[in-house]
Amino acid sequence: MEEIMSELPAAHAAGAGAPAPENDAKARMRAALTAELPEEIVLHAEEDLRPFECDGLSAYRRLPMLAVLPSTIEQVQAVLRICHAHDTPVVARGAGTGLSGGALPLESGVLLSLAKFNRxxxxxxxxxxxxxxxxxxxxxxxxxxxxxxxxxxxxxxxxxxxxxxxxxxxxxxxxxxxxxxxxxxxxxxxxxxxxxxxxxxxxxxxxxxxxxxxxxxxxxxxxxxxxxxxxxxxxxxKPELAQCALIAFDDVRKAGNAVAEIIKAGIVPAGLEMLDHPAILATEEFVHAGYPTDAAAILLCEIDGTEGEVADDMARVREVVEASGATDIRISRDDVERALFWAGRKAAFPAMGRISPDYYCMDGTIPRRALADVLIGIGELSEQYGQRVANVFHAGDGNLHPLILYDANQPGELENTEAFGGAICRLCLEYGGTITGEHGVGVEKIDQMCVQFPSAELTQFHAVKAAFDAKTLLNPDKAVPTLHRCAEFGAMHVHHGQLPHPELERL
Amino acid sequence: MEEIMSELPAAHAAGAGAPAPENDAKARMRAALTAELPEEIVLHAEEDLRPFECDGLSAYRRLPMLAVLPSTIEQVQAVLRICHAHDTPVVARGAGTGLSGGALPLESGVLLSLAKFNRxxxxxxxxxxxxxxxxxxxxxxxxxxxxxxxxxxxxxxxxxxxxxxxxxxxxxxxxxxxxxxxxxxxxxxxxxxxxxxxxxxxxxxxxxxxxxxxxxxxxxxxxxxxxxxxxxxxxxxKPELAQCALIAFDDVRKAGNAVAEIIKAGIVPAGLEMLDHPAILATEEFVHAGYPTDAAAILLCEIDGTEGEVADDMARVREVVEASGATDIRISRDDVERALFWAGRKAAFPAMGRISPDYYCMDGTIPRRALADVLIGIGELSEQYGQRVANVFHAGDGNLHPLILYDANQPGELENTEAFGGAICRLCLEYGGTITGEHGVGVEKIDQMCVQFPSAELTQFHAVKAAFDAKTLLNPDKAVPTLHRCAEFGAMHVHHGQLPHPELERL
Incomplete structure (x- = not known):
């Protein structure tokens, strides 16, 4: 854990730094770019660069050296050709909503915004x-x-x-x-x-x-x-019909098992989400979706298709969850009620913002059968790290989004949160999962990649990268760590759910 | 076309050649392999090598230098390590049922059979x-x-x-x-x-x-x-229920359009196959599946799911195909009848063997909306090349399997067949399709790859290959042509359905 903590403050400090001065490299790149591109699309002033300093992972901030806003493919080609010729790194950026810092710029690099490609x-x-x-x-x-x-x-x-x-x-x-x-x-x-x-x-x-x-x-x-x-x-x-079932359980383990049973029964829900008690409380208070606040966990199970299909599958869902010990089952009667059931889930993240100054959204994936065990494991880690956590899962996929609640103004709490997050990543790996479901690695989880992948596989990743970008100019230092970085991190590769050192088995 | 024809005889001749003598290279490799592996798994005698001389594309035959039959991953590692050290090419082989010559061995290479990995x-x-x-x-x-x-x-x-x-x-x-x-x-x-x-x-x-x-x-x-x-x-x-509709049309174009309409209606059949008149005749005569021999084309449309889902979707299929001009619709009443409907389709390839000494199975893919046009185009090519063709399609996917009927004993007929096949490939590309649906490129379509891909994309393929196999020892000269080969072939890259030379637009 030492390595994570000793590295993070440095990374965070990058954000606090002053903008780079209009140095030689910057002047040279600006001249090279404006020689081929309209001057107004090459941004260089601090106030123009500020909007690009971070993406959705706002704990990390850095100003790019320059930002370019092309509107044609030919202009994108020119930007990349020029960066390549000048050995200047490039970070491409879409809407900047990413949650793992994938669009975090480099102070020595060009930020390439695709915002104008909106047709x-x-x-x-x-x-x-x-x-x-x-x-x-x-x-x-x-x-x-x-x-x-x-x-x-x-x-x-x-x-x-x-x-x-x-x-x-x-x-x-x-x-x-x-x-x-x-x-x-x-x-x-x-x-x-x-x-x-x-x-x-x-x-x-x-x-x-x-x-x-x-x-x-x-x-x-x-x-x-x-x-x-x-x-x-x-x-x-668009499916002819969609219905959502709101299913309550008095025990997290029963809810986790019900998810596995639904899938095992051969039902393919359009969505199968799970919220634990802290998440239910926070969202219910916020949007009044009608969630049972006394439940230990709820499932939202959406079925779509033709009328016959929905009727058949919903009947089977009811059968399976009753057998799994559901305490309450409500099926949406119309699209208004269905929207209401989902409103809570969709507001789960902002709801956390109401009960905690900050929250850290994790994103791991585990085999479905491990859902209950990992949920209980996260609860234990929560006690160990002394921080609250609310769980909102894409349960059907085994894709977890534990939300760690913290207060960035309390000294050490961000670092403790990130250590807690690292422990959740390793817990997912122990159960045969991966360190990310859908949010990517970016800068956020680059060290965890050392835990998931042995060096032979990382080496293969780098060979593939070299086949596209031999100079490693495209979005450097993200997603795939160098072997050197992993060595510094003290790579703890977990294979087939086994940690190499017994003492790490229960972090 | 010249290039295809001038190359093919040489490739075929490779098959007719005598086995390589127990030369130095062979003796050296055999010694290197048997130094680390049990002697009995390293085959070297001609009679032992003969079973590996071809895969399902039996027009191409070559004896490997050696064949190895490992039974553990460690043995596979040893074989590859030794081949790599000796710069000896390796072709891996499974069951040898491939249709594009992907498992065709090299006379200077090792054939690595995975047959013992059967658990x-x-x-x-x-x-x-x-x-x-x-x-x-x-x-x-x-x-x-x-x-x-x-x-x-x-x-x-x-x-x-x-x-x-x-x-x-x-x-x-x-x-x-x-x-x-x-x-x-x-x-x-x-x-x-x-x-x-x-x-x-x-x-x-x-x-x-x-x-x-x-x-x-x-x-x-x-x-x-x-x-x-x-x-x-x-x-x-396994789905609760599956039903198959046998749908007849008096016009190929109507059948092609019905396929597009079924998909457009949002129905996702478990299978959606099409047979044209020659294919219907040949299969019906062979298996008596009850196909209407007076139809210009039939569709087999399978729906699976819950009872309600199948009933809903089948009703919608009926509606759509009636509107598309179907002349007859029969829905399987039970699994016996369903199996009978499919028996014809599944026997389509052997059925061709009964009406023609040889047949060449093509495999192209086109956008579904082009089905009717491409079918008609294949008919025109059939007249132009003077050879019969029967069409059996994975119509729902736009995946064509035209079967060109020929007699290998007639001088020039194989070459004419392959030229005809090449023209079908280009026809698929003209309509925005690809040169292969599911059979791969192998040795069969390597020259057509020059038509589908511009050199920038082939170069990127080679860069990716080098990231895994810098010495190009794994299955060389297959799947991805060198730029040199394309230059010799006179690469005719078709982009966005446009052939570069107007005179090629209708081959």
Whole structure:
């Protein structure tokens, strides 16, 4: 743990630093960029750079050396070609809603904003595809095809604000990814610009594309392999009917087991979420969704499809959760009630803001059968670290979002929170899970990558990176740690749920 | 076209050649391998090597220098380490059912058979996963979990024989991949051995894994990046009910449009297949499935799910196809009749063997809306090349399997067939499709890759290859052509459906 704590203050301090002076490197890069690009799209003044100093992981802040706001693919190509020629790092940024610091700029680098790439270029109903620019907001796609009875399935909580380029870079999920998959399952083709400024088409609108699957490789690569300038997404028909069941339990373990049983029964809910008692209390007080405040845990189970399908599946859900010991089951009677059931879940994060000055949203994934054990383990860690935690899970996927409540103004509390978060990551790995579900690694979890991956696999990652970006100029020091960094961190690789040292088995 | 024809005879001639003599290189490799491995697993005599001379693309035959049949991962590591040290190419082979020559050996190389890796290692019902060795047959997985109400979804026609390692290497599909996805959507983790003999775990049993998506990258990489030694597959619950509709049309165009309309209506059939008139005639004569022999085309549309879901969706299928001009609709009354409907489709390939001495199975993919146009285009090409063709499609996916009928004993007919096949590939590309749906590139379509991909993308493929296999020892000269080869072929890259030269627009 020492390593995490000794590193973090330095990283945080970067944010507090004064803006870099208009030094030689900055002047040189600015001249090189404005020689080929309109001067007004190359931002250099501190007040113009300030909006780019952080993304959704606001504990980390840094001003970029310069920011560029291109509006054409040719301009993106020019920016990358120039950065490559000048050995200057580049961080691409969409809407900046990421939660792991993936868009945190570098003081010695260029911040490349894709904000102006905000047009939907084509909607092809026969093939159910839309071609969009990377800066298009996630929800805007569904809104644009709503009148056609279609929608874009991945729905991260930030979908009002987050943009599709960032969704691809982070392989975003959402409440509905249990049934409809992550971003990687919902896109078919992208255009990228390489660090050399070359434009590549990756993937194909057809079923499958020969050659290596670079589309999946790019998806979730956190901006380390190329800059996405166009995306072709799949559109799905809106289901005829959707119903949500609100299911209460007097015991977290029973709720966790019910999740496993629902899946085991072969039911594929459109969403299957779980809130524990602290999360229920905080959200109910905030939005009055009608959650039972005496429950130890609730499940929200949404079923969509045709009328017959929903009726059949809902009956089976009822059967399974009754057998699992549910104390109360309410099924939404109409879309108004369904929206109300979801309102609590969707407001869970802001609700925490009302009961705690700060909260830290974790994001780990575990096999579903371990849900109850990990929940209980998190409770034990909460006592050990002396900090409150509320749990809001994409339970069906085994994707956890423990929210650690803290007060950044209390000395040491942020550091303790991050240590607690690290312990949760290791707990997920112990149970055969991963350190991130859908929020990415970024700067936040880069050290935890040393715990998840042995050096042979990290070496392979770096070899793949070199195949795209030999100079490591694209979003450096994020997502994949160097072996050197892991050695410094004192890499504790957990394999097949076994920690290498027995004394670490219960952190 | 000249280039294809001038190259093919040479490739074919390789098959006719005499076995390589026990030359120095062979003796040296044999000594190196037997120094570390049991002598009986290193095959060197011609009669022992003969079974490995070809895969399902039997027009291409070559004897390997040596064949090795390891039974442990350590032995696979040793084979690859030794080959790497001796700069000797290696071709890995599963069941040898591939249709694009991906397992064709090299006369100067080692053939690595995974046949002994045929055990199911673990079945995890709570998480619906099975851990299997690569030599396990596709169907054997579903059989092993049948009593648990589960199955493994991808179902290539060869599923009785083909093995899961090969399925991963080729990203195999099948009748049900419309609803349940290709292999890449149905596996969560693999173990590979690199050409250096290093063992890597790729992917994760959890929802998502951080780092680059090497699992998707490996899937469909046709043995060029590593040797798969273990696979964790997803298992699905068997649907409560499945029904199949047999739908007849008096016009191919109406049938093609009906496919697009079914998908547009938001129905996701478990399978949606199409047979044209020659295919109907040949199969009906063979298996008497009750297909209407006067129809221009039939669709087989399978719906699975709960009873309510099947009833709802089948009613909507009926509505849509009636509006599209179907002349006859029969819905299977029970599983016996359903099996009968499918029997024709499943026997389509052998049925061709009864009406023609030889047939060449093509595999292209097009956007669904182009189905009718491409079918008509294939008919025109059939007249132009003077050869009969029967069409059996995974219509819902836009995945075509035109079967070109020929007689290898007629001089020039094989070459004409392959030229015809090349023209079909280009036709698919013209309509925004790809040159392969699920059979891979292998040796068969390597030149067509030059047509599909511009050099920038091929260069990126080679860079990725180098990140895994810098010496290009793994399955060389397959799947991804060198730029040199494309230059010799006279690369005709088709981008966005536009051929670069107007005179090529209608080959």
């Amino acid at each position: 939907i270029l084509d909607i092809d109903t026969a093939n159910r595809r839309a071609t969009v620019q990377p800066g298009v907001r996630n929800l805007a796609i569904s809104q644009a095809v709503d009148h056609l009875g279609l929608y874009y399935a991945p729905d991260p909580s930030s979908q009002i604000a987050c943009s599709i380029g960032g969704n691809v870079a982070e392989n975003s999920g959402g409440v509905h990814c249990l049934k409809y998959g992550l971003t990687t399952n919902n896109i078919v083709q992208i255009e990228i610009v390489t660090i050399e400024g070359e434009r590549l088409t990756i993937g194909s609108p057809a079923l499958d594309s020969p050659g290596y699957d670079l589309l999946a490789l790019m998806t979730g690569s956190e901006g380390l392999l190329g800059v996405i300038v166009e995306v072709v997404v799949k559109l799905l028909p | 199911i290692l673990d079945i995890d019902t709570a998480n619906r996963r099975a851990t299997v060795q690569p030599g396990v047959r596709n169907l054997a997985i579903s059989q092993a979990v049948d009593h648990l109400g589960l199955y493994y979804a991808p179902d290539p026609s060869s599923q009785i024989a083909c093995s899961i390692g090969g399925n991963v290497a080729e990203n195999s599909g099948g009748v049900h991949c419309l609803k349940y996805g290709l292999t890449t959507n149905n596996i969560v983790q693999i173990e590979i051995v690199t050409i250096e003999g290093e063992r890597l775990t790729i992917g994760s049993p959890a929802l998502d894994s951080p780092g680059y998506d090497l699992l998707a990258l490996m899937t469909g990489s046709e043995g060029l990046l590593g040797v798969i030694v273990e696979v964790v597959v997803k298992l699905l619950p």
